[in-house]
Amino acid sequence: MDEARRMKRLPPYIFTIVDALKREIREQGVDVIDFSMGNPDLPPPSNVIERVTDALKEPAIHRYSKNDGVIEKKLRKVIADWYENKFGVRLDPDTEVLPLIGSKEGIAHLSLAYLNNDDLALVPSPAYPVHFNGVIMAGGILYNLPLKEEEGYLPDFFSLPKQTTDLTKLTIIGYPHNPTTATCDLEFFNKVVAWAKGKNMIVAHDLAYSDFVYNGAKAHSILESKGAKEQCIEFHTLSKSYSMPGWRIGFAVGNKKILAGLAKTKSYCDFGIFRAVQEAAIEAMSGPQDYVKKISEIYRKRIDLFVDGLNAIGWETKKPNSTFYVWTRIPQKFTFHTSLEFSELLLREVGVAVSPGSGFGEYGEGYIRFALVEPDERMKEALTRIKKVLSL
Numbered sequence: 001m002d003e004a005r006r007m008k009r010l011p012p013y014i015f016t017i018v019d020a021l022k023r024e025i026r027e028q029g030v031d032v033i034d035f036s037m038g039n040p041d042l043p044p045p046s047n048v049i050e051r052v053t054d055a056l057k058e059p060a061i062h063r064y065s066k067n068d069g070v071i072e073k074k075l076r077k078v079i080a081d082w083y084e085n086k087f088g089v090r091l092d093p094d095t096e097v098l099p100l101i102g103s104k105e106g107i108a109h110l111s112l113a114y115l116n117n118d119d120l121a122l123v124p125s126p127a128y129p130v131h132f133n134g135v136i137m138a139g140g141i142l143y144n145l146p147l148k149e150e151e152g153y154l155p156d157f158f159s160l161p162k163q164t165t166d167l168t169k170l171t172i173i174g175y176p177h178n179p180t181t182a183t184c185d186l187e188f189f190n191k192v193v194a195w196a197k198g199k200n201m202i203v204a205h206d207l208a209y210s211d212f213v214y215n216g217a218k219a220h221s222i223l224e225s226k227g228a229k230e231q232c233i234e235f236h237t238l239s240k241s242y243s244m245p246g247w248r249i250g251f252a253v254g255n256k257k258i259l260a261g262l263a264k265t266k267s268y269c270d271f272g273i274f275r276a277v278q279e280a281a282i283e284a285m286s287g288p289q290d291y292v293k294k295i296s297e298i299y300r301k302r303i304d305l306f307v308d309g310l311n312a313i314g315w316e317t318k319k320p321n322s323t324f325y326v327w328t329r330i331p332q333k334f335t336f337h338t339s340l341e342f343s344e345l346l347l348r349e350v351g352v353a354v355s356p357g358s359g360f361g362e363y364g365e366g367y368i369r370f371a372l373v374e375p376d377e378r379m380k381e382a383l384t385r386i387k388k389v390l391s392l
């Protein structure tokens, strides 16, 4: 049976290729050290696990979620309070907050909700894959803007011709940025909001890494910019800050009309979030926040250990000021390889799995991304193994 033409237009999902390779290598009995996915390895806060354990005993917890339920309303209120506390922006819990089954789900459905076949979506490249794949799956026209290292990985929307911006219905950005680890200041958001003003365009900001900034870098909400609520929404997730990637919970905030359109699309696809997971999110976001500081410090130390280690074995790499990723060029000696080929080499030769830069879009080619979701001892072991490859 032939897939829909829309689906055939998707680029090969590089991470599926890497996954298949990992499986093959593991089947050969190799102990793979896995830096390929941003899949946190740390345990979630213990109070969250306790809350869910209790919640599971409540009969109503197992029923379908409904928008005006007690838990649902409480969750939206907790999100609004968390947001105000963090970014100084007040949200209406009932209209400006939309819980999601993870932010990836919301980002994909945003394109489905808003893009027609002749609408253009501006997506900088490299990017977190659902930013561009969501556009393609929805049948929209994808317009990639290159992010360049020498420009701090910030997109230049501002010199795009009017014909392009007139066709643009959606722009998707995200800082701290996955995969490049770039951050931006509030001035950049002010410029984006001023540029979008008056255009028939949604600006979506993906803020998955707001808690992982180091060395004086800051993570801003785009809603801090004056006028942003006119046409912006922002995505957040509990996957990273509370180490709950498998629980599937995130949320979108911002312009209420845009969120209502997204909620409408979702209402035809899902029945909301398991209520026990909503209780977990309430506990995580309204409980003590020292957990978040603690894990951010763990990731910062991992970055120090790993990047110092890479440089020591001759793989020149800059230290990131955000996220838990390391984004680095393929070592000089191996630049005749594509990023997928070099990733395959690392995996086959020494059992180290990484993400090829090309998985994040055409402008990610030439780079490798490490996700530091392995403990210190495993990272040290990986450095020893990578050294062997560098001396091949």
Ligand SMILES: Cc1ncc(COP(=O)(O)O)c(C=O)c1O
Residues within 6 Å of the ligand: 038, 101, 102, 103, 104, 105, 128, 174, 178, 206, 208, 236, 237, 238, 239, 245, 249, 250
């Ligand atoms: C930038 C970015 N956005 C969204 C997500 C997806 O998060 P969630 O688990 O909430 O779907 C990720 C996960 O790696 C991410 O890096």
